Amino acid sequence: MHDQVFNFNYCTPTKVLFGKDSIKGLPAEMAPFGKRVLLVYGGGSIKRSGLYDEVKRLLQDFEIFELPGVEPNPRITSVREGGRICREQHIDMVLAVGGGSVLDCSKVICDAPFYDGDPWDLVLDSSKITKALPLFTVLTLAATGSEYDPAAVISNLETNEKIGVLSPHNYPKVSVLDPTYTLTVSKRQTAAGSADIMSHIFEQYFVDGSCMVSEGLSESILRTVIKFAKIAYEDGNNYTARANLMWASSLACNGICQVGSEPGAWVCHAIEHELSAYYDITHGEGLALLTPVIMRYTLNDKTVKRYAYFAHRVFDLPLNDDLYVTARAGIEALEAFFASIGLPKTLRDVGITSKDKFDAMAEHACKCFPLHQAFVPLSPAQVREILEQSF
C-alpha cells in the first residue's frame, strides 16, 4: 500500500504567520511591495467582529481600496470587478481577509490585471496566467486551505460551471493564520469546514500507491480534525481546537500530504462541484454527504485494504481478518462522526429534491476531473448511481 515514492516537484513559497496576534507582522511583510492595497472581503462579518477595523488601523500607512461582498462559491463577476479596480487604481498588492471564497476570488483578481481579456479565460486555461500581483491573506475560516495553496475555485452562474484553477503564480506571499478570528465561526460552518479539510485528505489518501511519510501525515491530520472538530463544534471559543483545525486545513491541501504518492482523481470534489454549481449548497456539506456513499460504492478488492487501514489508523478500529468488516466499520465511524457534528446525510437534507440535473452533473463531473483514472475508475453512469444513492 505504501512501498513507493513517485517522482514529484514541490514548493510552497508562502510564509505563514501563525497564532494569536500574528497579524502584527503583516505591515512589515507588505511594505516592500508598495502602498496601494486592494482589500477584498465577504459579507461583512469582519466588520461585526472588529477585524476590519484592526486591519485598517494596522495598515494606516497604506492606501486602501476595497472590494466587499465576495460570495460563498465566489463568482467570476467579483473577479472581473476586482481586476477592474486593480487596473484603474494601479493597485500594488491584494489583501484578502476572509475564508476560502474570498481568498480564491482574490487569487484570480491578482492575475487579472496582467491579462488582456475576460478573467474567465484564466479559469478555463491557467497557462494564460503569466504574472500576478502579490497576495496577502488573513484567514477567518479553517476549511479550504486556499491560504497555503495555488488553487482557486470560481463559479460562473451563467454557464452553471464551478471550475478549479491552479497556477504557481497564485501562492499567497504571506498568510496570517490567527485562530482567534475563527472563534465566532458558527457550528454549521465549523462542521462544513472540517468536512472540507478531511475531504482534501481523502482525495489524496484514497489512492493505490502512497508514500509512507505522506500517508502518516494524512492520518495525523485526519485524527487531529476528528478530535478537534468535535471540541470546536461544542465550544466555539476553544482556541486550541480552532488552532489545530486551522493548521490542519492549511497542510491538507497544499500538496505536502500528496508528494510521493499517486495523484488522486478528486472524485468527491468532482461530484460536489456539480452540486454547488447547480444548487449553490455549502461545499463542505456536499462533501460530507457524498463521502460515505462514494466509499461504499467503491469498496472492492482493490480498495478494501486502504479503507480498512484508514479505519484502523484513524478511528483506532481493530483490524479484522476480513478486511471488509474493518472497512465497513470505518465508513460507519466516519458517518457517525459527521452526524455528531450535525452534517447532512443526503441530498434532500441540503434541499436538493429533484433528480432532474443528475445526468448533466454526472457528464460534466467526468469532463472536468479525470474520473476514469480514479482509484476505482468511474463513468458518468456510475457517477449518476452515486448521486442516486446520495439522494
Place this chain on the structure above:
Amino acid sequence: MHDQVFNFNYCTPTKVLFGKDSIKGLPAEMAPFGKRVLLVYGGGSIKRSGLYDEVKRLLQDFEIFELPGVEPNPRITSVREGGRICREQHIDMVLAVGGGSVLDCSKVICDAPFYDGDPWDLVLDSSKITKALPLFTVLTLAATGSEYDPAAVISNLETNEKIGVLSPHNYPKVSVLDPTYTLTVSKRQTAAGSADIMSHIFEQYFVDGSCMVSEGLSESILRTVIKFAKIAYEDGNNYTARANLMWASSLACNGICQVGSEPGAWVCHAIEHELSAYYDITHGEGLALLTPVIMRYTLNDKTVKRYAYFAHRVFDLPLNDDLYVTARAGIEALEAFFASIGLPKTLRDVGITSKDKFDAMAEHACKCFPLHQAFVPLSPAQVREILEQSF
C-alpha cells in the same frame, strides 16, 4: 502532551525536484540566475559514480568553476576558499553536489561575497548575513536535511568549535533529490545518515508541548526511517528504501515537524557537536550512541509519558499501566534498532578512549545550546555525567 499549538512563523521557499532523473530539470531552474557557476563537491565520489560527468554535461551552457575537496564536518577554511573564488570570478550562483557537509559549506560560501570580513564572523553571528548567492543542490546522502533547510554547521579546527548557523538567506533555491545517487552509499554511512534523520526528529519531538499534526508527522517519519534504513542497510540498491529515506531526511529538519510545538533544545546535537569538534567522528554515529543514554538519563515523571507514547506509536509496543515499563522498552527497542544497522554504542566504539576533554565539552555544549531550557534542563555537570555514561 499535544493539546497546544504554539505561535510560529514558517516558510520553506526551496523547490524540490524529487525522483529518478529529476536533475534534468536543473538547467532550466538555474538559467534565470546567470552563467557563472561555482561547483562545490567533496572527496571525489561524484567522479567515481559518474554524477560529476552528468552535471558537467547538463550544464554545458554554463561556465563552471570548481571547489573540490570539502571535508566531512566542513571547515571554515573551505568556506574562505569558496568565498574567494566567488568574489574573484564574479560567480552568479553556487551548485553544491554532495551530502550535508558539501551543502552546509556551500551555504556559507554563498553568504561570504556579501560580507567584508572573515566568513567565520557569519557563523558566529548570523545577523551579519544580509544577502546570498542563489544556491542549487544535488544531494548524494540522506542525512542532514541541509537540502531543505536554512542551516549550516561549520567547524573551526583552530578553535575546536563546531557551530551551527541559521539564516533565511540560506535556503537553497532548488534541491534535486534523486535517490539513485544514494544507491552506492556505504552501509556505515547509510546507518549514520538514518540516525541523523531520527535525531532531528527526536530533538523536536521530545518536548513538553507539541502540536498534534507535527507529532503525527514526526512519528510517521520515524517509522519510515526504521523500516527503510534496515532495508537500505541490507540492500543498498533498493530504490524505494533510498527514496523513503531521502524524503524523510528533507522533512525531518526544515521545521515542518516542529511548527506549533515548543522548541526543542537540541540536547543530543549539542553534545555530539562537541564530540565531532574534538575528535572529528561521524556525526550520525555520535548521535546514535548518545541518544539512548540521554533518554535514560532524562527519564522521569515529566518525560515518561512522551517516551512511552514514542515506544507505542513508533515501535508498536503495548502501553503498560506503568508507563516507565513502556518507556524503557522503547529505549531498548531503539538501541536494538541502532545495533541492527551496525551503529556504535559507546564513545570507545568510535575511538574516544580518554575522558580528558569531558569537562571542556560539557561546558561548551551548555554555552552553545540552551540546555538549561531543555525538556529536562541540563547543567554542564549533568552533561558530563551523560558523557561518562556514554563512555
